[in-house]
Amino acid sequence: MKKWLLPMSVMLAASTALTGCYGGGSAEEETSGDNADSGDIKQEIVVNAMSEPPAIDPALATDTTSGWVLDHIFEGLYTRDQEGNPVLGVAEDVAVSEDGTTYTFTLREDAKWSDGSQVTASDFEYAWKRVLNPDTGSSFAFYMYYIKGAEDYNKGNGSVEDVGITAVDDTTFEVQLNSPLGYFDSLLTLWTFYPVQQAAAEENENWAAEADTFVSNGPFEMAEWNHDSNVVIEKNDDYYDKDVVNLDKVTFELVNEATTYYQMFKTEELDLVMTLPTDVIASERENEEYVEVPYYGTYMYMFNVEQEPFTNAKVRQAFAMSVDRESLTENVTLGGETPAYAMVPDGAETPEGDFREVGGDYFKENAEEAKKLLEEGMAEEGWSELPEVTLMYNTSENHKKIAEAVQEMVSNNLGVDIKLANQEWGTYLDTTKQGNFQMARMGWIGIFVDPVVNLDYYLGDSPNNRTGWVNEEFDSIMAESKVEQDNDKRYELLHQAEEILMTDMPFMPVYFYKNNYLVSTDFEDVVYYVNRYPHLKWAEKTN
C-alpha cells in the first residue's frame, strides 16, 4: 500500500507547491463586515475594461480602453464637466489673440504630479513635442497638425524649433495655430494633449509600461498593472481638485468573454460591466441596474461610387430608403440603438441645441419612393437590369445578422437580391481601402465630440474615405468651417456640409450606437459621456 501512496503524495505535494505561483494578483483579505455596519463604506469599485490596454501613454494610446484609464489618471489643459462640456483643467485661464491663432494658457500653481512636484508648462511642451517627434511613432500625432509647424516636424520636413509650442515660464504656456480653430477646447480634452512629466519619461523610456514608474497628474494615480489581468488606480492625494473625488480605488478587470463578465456582475465580483451579451439585454432592460446611453458613433454601409450600380446617386438613395431601421434595431441589434438618417449622431451640443435635433433627418424610409428612384436611376444609366450587388462586412456574428436583415429588406422593398460576403477584419480593411467593394459595412466613433470629427470622414482627401466620393463643395465648406470663429456660423456651415453629404449619399447610415451597461445601484454620480466609457471622477459608493 505504501508504494501506492508515494507517487500520489508526490503529486499532491507538487500541486500544493504550485499554488505559490499565481502571478500578480493582490488578494487582499476583506476585513470582516464591521466596516459596512458602522456606515463606513469602502470607496472601491471594480469595473470591467474587457481587454489589456495596449498603451497607457498619452502619446501612444489610440483606443478607448487605454483612453479610459488615461482619462482617470491624467488631466489636460481642458477637462470635462459632468455634462461632458470642456472646462478648464490644469489651465486656470486662457487668453486668445485677436486673430484666434495664439492661445496663452496660465497653468494652476496647485496642479501637481503624483510625486508632489508641480505640473509646469515645460511638461506640456515636452509631452506635445514628444507626440510630434517622428521617432515616437504616435498614431494620433495628426490631431496636432493644427499647431504651427507641427505637421512639417512630424513628417520629417521641419525642425522642432519651428513648432508653435512654447513654455514661456513655469505657468505660462503658449500655443500658435495655423489658423483659428473653433473646437480647440474640445480637442484639448483628448489624451494626446495630456502632459507627461519630463523627468520621469527621460529617466526611463519605458515609464508607461509598468505601474511603478508611472507619474501622472489626474484625479487618480496608477497603483498596479497586472498585465492581462487588471489595472488598479488609486485616489491621487496631490490632485488639486481631490475633494470632489470620492473613490479611493478603481480596479479595471480585463475580462474579455461576455458571458463570463456578465456572470461576474451577477455574483458581485464586478460593479460595472459594458457590452452585454445580446441574449440578456431583453431581460436586463427592466433591471434598475441597466443603463443605456448614446455612444457618439455611426454604423453605416459605404457605397463605392466608382463601381456600378452605386455610380448613380438615385440608386444609392433607393438602397438607403429601402431598409427599415426601426425594425432592424428593435428585432436584430437589440442594444437600444437609434435608427440613423444622417451622419452626425446625437450628443454634440450647439448653442441652438443638439446638432442632430437641429439638423433633423435627411431622408425617410419609403419602399414606393425607393422603387421609383431605382427605376429612374437605372433609366439614367441605361440599365435594363441592375448590376449584381455584393454587400461586404467583416466577419462577426452581429454584422452578419444585420447584413442578412438588410438583404431581406432590400429584397422585399426594392425587389433586388443582393449577395453577402465577409472577410476577417485585417483583410477586410485592406480590401475596402483598395476599393474592392460595392457596398461595405463600417463604423465610425467620434474621438472627441464635435460634428467635424464625423463629417471629416468623407473629405475627398481623408484616408478614411473609401467610397471614392469627392465633392469640392463639401470639402470647401468643411475647410471654411474650421477657420470660422463665430460658433453659430460654424455650426451653420457644418449643417450645410452634412446636407450635401446626405443628398449625394456616398454611404447609408444604419444606426447610431448605444452603449449598454450594468452598474451596481450602490454607486452614485457615475458620469456617462457620449464618446467615452463611464467616468468615475465624481462617483461615490453609497451602500
Add this chain to the structure above:
Amino acid sequence: MYIVKRFLTMLLTIWVIASLTFLIMKMIPGDPFASDADVLPEEVVENLRAKYNLDEPIPVQYIMYIKDLAMLDLGPSIQSETRTVNDIIADGIPASATLGLQAIVVALVFGLFLGIIAALNHNRLLDYGAMLFAIIGISVPSFILAPLLINFLAVKWGVLPVASWGTWQHSVMPTLALATTPLAVIARFMRSSMLEVMSQNYIKTADAKGLSSFKIVVSHGIRNAILPVVSFIGPLFVSLITGTFVIEKIFAVPGIGKYFVDSIFNRDYPVIMGTTVFFSAILVITLFLIDISYRLIDPRIKLTSKGDS
C-alpha cells in the same frame, strides 16, 4: 555524438519553423497599423513603419529578425505598444504554466487511476462506468464544460469566484475544464495498455509464484503499462503549459494563450513570430529531452521500438 547531432537538428527545426512562419505571415494581406477603423495619414504610418523596421525590404527584415532571434530578442509588440514580446511571454507564462501543470497533474492522477480501475474490472460495471465517463470527457468540449462549471460552482452555489486570477480559488475551475479531456484520453489509453499487459505471460508467472495480486498489479502491471502513456505526455505537456485560447479567455486567465490567436487578427508580426517560435522551441526541446531520457533509461529502446509493442 548522438546528442550533439540531435541538438543541431533541433536548432535547425526551430530555424525552419521561424522561416516558414515569417514567410506565411508576410503573405497574409493586411497591415498592423490599420487594426482600427480609422486609417492614419500616410506620413504617420511611415513613421510607424520605420519604428518597427517594416520599411526595410523583406529579406532585410528577415535577416534582422533571425539575428535578433539568435540573441533571444523577440522584438517589440506593435499592438501592445509599450511592451516587448519577451515581456508578454514573461508576463503570461507563469499563469499559463501554473494552469497547465495543475491540469496535467489532475489528468494524470485521475486518468491513470480510472484507467487502472477499468482494466482490473474488465467488462464489469466499474469498467463501463469509467469508460462512460471517459467518453463524455472526450466528447464534451472545454468551452461547454467551462460555462457549466461557472454556472454551478460560482453562480448557483457560490463556492468559487467566476473568473479572473490571483488566488488558488481562481484556478480551480480552469484546471478542471482544462484537465477533463486529457484525463479521459489518458484513462482510455491506460486501460487498453493495462489490459494488454495483464494478459502477458509474466503476469501469469507472477501469479503462479504466489505474489499478492496487489503486488502484481503495481510492480508488474502498472510499471509496464505506463510506458506508452509517458510518450504521449510530452506533446500534451507542451500544449497545456503554453496556454489555451478558449479556457484562458472564458476564465480571464492572464496567460499567453490568447496571443497565439489575437496576434494574427491584429497582424502583430513580432508577436506572431514570437509566440510561434516560443511554442515550437518548447515543443522541440521537450521532445529532445524525452528522447534523451529514453536512451538513458533504457538502451534497448531504439531496438525494440520498431518491432513488437
